[in-house]
Amino acid sequence: MSLTVVLWLILQVYCGVCLVHSENAAGEKSFYIANDRFYKDGSPFRILGGDIHYFRVHPQYWEDRLLRAKSLGINVIQTYVPWNLHQPQPDRFNFEDGANLEGYLQLAQKLGFLVMLRIGPYICAEWDFGGFPAWLLAVQPKLRLRTSDPQYLELVDSWWDVLLPKIVSYLYSQQGPIIMVQIENEYGSFGSDKSYLEHLVTKARAHLGEDVILYTTDGAVPELLENGTLKGNAVYTAVDFPVEWEPASAFALQKQFNCPGQSPPLSSEFYTGWLTHWGEEMAHTDPEFTAEALDRILSLNASVVLYMLHGGTNFGFTSGANTGKSARDFFADLTSYDYDAPIREAGDLNTPKFKALKAVVGRYIQESLPDPPPLPARKAFGPVQLEKLLSLFDILRSVSMVPEGIQMYEPRFMEALHQTSGFILYRTTLPSHAKGGSRIVIPEVHDRAQLYISDPEFGGREQASKKYMHIGTLNRSSDELLLPSSAAVPGLQLDILVENMGRVNYGPFLYDPKGIISSVLLDGKPVHNWVAFSIPLDSGPPKIAGLVSNQNTRRPLVKDTGNWTDGPAFYHGKLIIDEPADTFLSVAGWSKGLAFLNGYNLGRYWPVKGPQCTLYIPAPLLHAGENELLLLELEEPSNTLIVNFTDGADFSCKGTM
Numbered sequence: 001m002s003l004t005v006v007l008w009l010i011l012q013v014y015c016g017v018c019l020v021h022s023e024n025a026a027g028e029k030s031f032y033i034a035n036d037r038f039y040k041d042g043s044p045f046r047i048l049g050g051d052i053h054y055f056r057v058h059p060q061y062w063e064d065r066l067l068r069a070k071s072l073g074i075n076v077i078q079t080y081v082p083w084n085l086h087q088p089q090p091d092r093f094n095f096e097d098g099a100n101l102e103g104y105l106q107l108a109q110k111l112g113f114l115v116m117l118r119i120g121p122y123i124c125a126e127w128d129f130g131g132f133p134a135w136l137l138a139v140q141p142k143l144r145l146r147t148s149d150p151q152y153l154e155l156v157d158s159w160w161d162v163l164l165p166k167i168v169s170y171l172y173s174q175q176g177p178i179i180m181v182q183i184e185n186e187y188g189s190f191g192s193d194k195s196y197l198e199h200l201v202t203k204a205r206a207h208l209g210e211d212v213i214l215y216t217t218d219g220a221v222p223e224l225l226e227n228g229t230l231k232g233n234a235v236y237t238a239v240d241f242p243v244e245w246e247p248a249s250a251f252a253l254q255k256q257f258n259c260p261g262q263s264p265p266l267s268s269e270f271y272t273g274w275l276t277h278w279g280e281e282m283a284h285t286d287p288e289f290t291a292e293a294l295d296r297i298l299s300l301n302a303s304v305v306l307y308m309l310h311g312g313t314n315f316g317f318t319s320g321a322n323t324g325k326s327a328r329d330f331f332a333d334l335t336s337y338d339y340d341a342p343i344r345e346a347g348d349l350n351t352p353k354f355k356a357l358k359a360v361v362g363r364y365i366q367e368s369l370p371d372p373p374p375l376p377a378r379k380a381f382g383p384v385q386l387e388k389l390l391s392l393f394d395i396l397r398s399v400s401m402v403p404e405g406i407q408m409y410e411p412r413f414m415e416a417l418h419q420t421s422g423f424i425l426y427r428t429t430l431p432s433h434a435k436g437g438s439r440i441v442i443p444e445v446h447d448r449a450q451l452y453i454s455d456p457e458f459g460g461r462e463q464a465s466k467k468y469m470h471i472g473t474l475n476r477s478s479d480e481l482l483l484p485s486s487a488a489v490p491g492l493q494l495d496i497l498v499e500n501m502g503r504v505n506y507g508p509f510l511y512d513p514k515g516i517i518s519s520v521l522l523d524g525k526p527v528h529n530w531v532a533f534s535i536p537l538d539s540g541p542p543k544i545a546g547l548v549s550n551q552n553t554r555r556p557l558v559k560d561t562g563n564w565t566d567g568p569a570f571y572h573g574k575l576i577i578d579e580p581a582d583t584f585l586s587v588a589g590w591s592k593g594l595a596f597l598n599g600y601n602l603g604r605y606w607p608v609k610g611p612q613c614t615l616y617i618p619a620p621l622l623h624a625g626e627n628e629l630l631l632l633e634l635e636e637p638s639n640t641l642i643v644n645f646t647d648g649a650d651f652s653c654k655g656t657m
């Protein structure tokens with residue numbers, strides 16, 4: 001055997017199928033890798049990409065945001081595909097409106113972009129549960145997510161059997177925009193189950209064919225790349241790394257995890273900014289520093305994808321969360337996914353970062369860049385007076401906004417009740433051993449529990465306000481309180497309202513069911529016999545218009561000391577306008593809750609925690625005339641009950657807690 005053959009055999013073992021892509025090199029409509037470069041239709045091609053996630057932008061603004069990308073010289077749009085958006089229930093699929101993936105692909109192509117599609121099934125993305133549907137958490141025995149657990153793979157397969165046939169005709173080889181398809185996401189940061197990754201590759205190739213470039217993205221660190229990449233399966237390895245890092249060494253490392261000639265340098269997540277959690281300062285990265293980092297990458301003739309090019313908004317209940325060293329250190333993501341990206345949440349380009357990045361890009365491309373479209377009209381519609389409609393607890397008593405309570409011996413978690421989002425109210429009766437100073441502990445509550453005592457006899461007969469005594473708020477890291485003596489009357493009702501603040505989307509504590517996951521202990525003894533009310537609020541706000549709360553202020557027959565309240569409540573107001581325009585809802589002065597506009601869930605607000613104190617409202621959510629605003633305020637409303645529609649985002653809420 002000649003030396004060449006021996007080398008060839010060794011190559012076959014280590015990168016057996018590596019050479020496949022070169023074979024279709026010459027064709028029309030071909031996108032392939034050779035000589036450590038990307039080639040499009042036979043000519044070298046540099047990816048100047050950016051992430052814009054269709055699921056974070058109102059569909060009527062997709063075109064606007066993509067045109068803004070054009071004006072920065074972007075030629076490839078990268079996006080994830082969130083499984084939970086498209087298969088919200090095991091038997092329900094959604095590809096309509098904001099979930100119209102094919103519409104987004106068609107639009108991208110019409111505007112002259114190529115697409116890098118990141119199909120997961122896990123996507124991270126600061127998105128609820130990293131894109132996994134919540135119903136996976138109800139499967140018994142517990143799924144081992146992101147492994148080759150056969151039951152998990154079966155569910156992934158049946159999802160991909162729906163998704164992948166939809167995207168085949170959008171592959172570049174089929175005259176579509178998709179040049180590359182990413183498998184999983186930064187898998188090397190999580191596990192080392194190569195047969196799981198291999199299963200995904202086999203499944204993807206079965207649907208998409210052998211020609212399409214499959215890729216992985218992992219941090220540019222040897223251990224991460226060892227566990228997350230699949231060069232032996234002809235899967236191209238891309239890397240991501242902090243902007244501070246020296247790109248030449250990252251690309252040299254990338255090369256070790258690609259077959260010879262198959263390693264076009266690609267930073268597939270170039271961080272233009274960063275994510276922000278509630279309670280942190282809003283992310284801000286220096287424009288010049290970011291631009292210099294981009295320049296270093298482009299000067300190496302490398303390809304790059306800006307993450308994020310335009311972040312958008314985590315509307316509704318879609319934002320994710322992170323954990324620290326323990327699952328108890330819990331940090332929920334903001335509703336805004338502005339990310340300090342060059343194209344801001346509401347489309348603004350007039351920023352130092354956009355200008356600095358554009359100046360760099362301009363040095364590397366020949367063609368002149370098109371002007372961006374004018375910014376959509378924006379207006380400060382001003383203050384709107386809200387009025388209180390009803391307390392959440394009164395609604396549970398009086399209208400069928402939620403199904404009947406579910407009886408249970410021990411509290412059950414949210415997904416076991418077939419519920420995805422929102423709240424669960426767990427209700428029980430204080431047991432006979434309750435006394436002043438009794439210790440209530442909820443060892444595992446995801447994520448935040450507001451506890452109230454009330455007199456059921458009284459409450460059942462009368463619609464009086466302020467009949468609930470708030471005895472404390474617990475969360476994942478602060479799980480116990482002492483029962484005040486005024487509330488320690490056996491037979492009184494104990495209500496625990498538990499909020500799902502967004503599922504963990506990254507790291508070892510990804511398996512994150514919501515609600516109460518443990519027993520509730522009173523002086524060390526489990527409390528039994530609960531009724532749970534599901535309050536998912538996922539199909540818009542409850543239909544409560546027209547109901548008025550009774551203003552009777554009689555108090556229940558327990559001692560009068562303590563913090564009396566009528567608990568979380570809905571507040572309602574009308575924004576009357578001549579013409580829709582982009583605007584921001586300022587909730588400064590309010591505490592914590594949710595806002596619905598014309599039935600659309602704008603997302604969570606929490607100005608007392610900060611830093612976000614406005615919610616972005618794209619014009620397509622408004623109409624001329626009367627627009628209905630509904631807040632569910634969980635704690636204290638503003639003194640004046642006023643909200644303010646302003647013309648700019650405000651991330652300066654410092655918080656008072």
Ligand SMILES: *[C@@H]1O[C@H](CO)[C@@H](O)[C@H](O)[C@H]1NC(C)=O
Nearest residue numbers: 188189190191192223224227
């Ligand atoms: C990579 O996989 C090895 C072998 O399974 C494991 O010991 C190691 O901890 C993994 N590394 C990371 C970063 O997960």
Ligand SMILES: *[C@@H]1O[C@H](CO)[C@@H](O)[C@H](O)[C@H]1NC(C)=O
Nearest residue numbers: 044248297298299300301302
């Ligand atoms: C980049 O490409 C140009 C043109 O092909 C070439 O002259 C230059 O040497 C390349 N630079 C690097 C760092 O590869």
Ligand SMILES: *[C@@H]1O[C@H](CO)[C@@H](O)[C@H](O)[C@H]1NC(C)=O
Nearest residue numbers: 330331473474475476477478
């Ligand atoms: C949990 O509760 C403790 C005590 O009230 C508080 O200090 C902490 O900030 C809370 N954590 C979150 C995430 O709200």
Ligand SMILES: *[C@@H]1O[C@H](CO)[C@@H](O)[C@H](O)[C@H]1NC(C)=O
Nearest residue numbers: 470471472484486561562563
């Ligand atoms: C009432 O609430 C305040 C503020 O949360 C707290 O400091 C006080 O201890 C509470 N009073 C009682 C009697 O629970």
Ligand SMILES: *[C@@H]1O[C@H](CO)[C@@H](O)[C@H](O)[C@H]1NC(C)=O
Nearest residue numbers: 380382383642644645646647
């Ligand atoms: C509403 O916001 C505007 C700025 O857009 C500000 O000038 C005005 O004082 C605010 N009004 C109230 C009532 O907060």
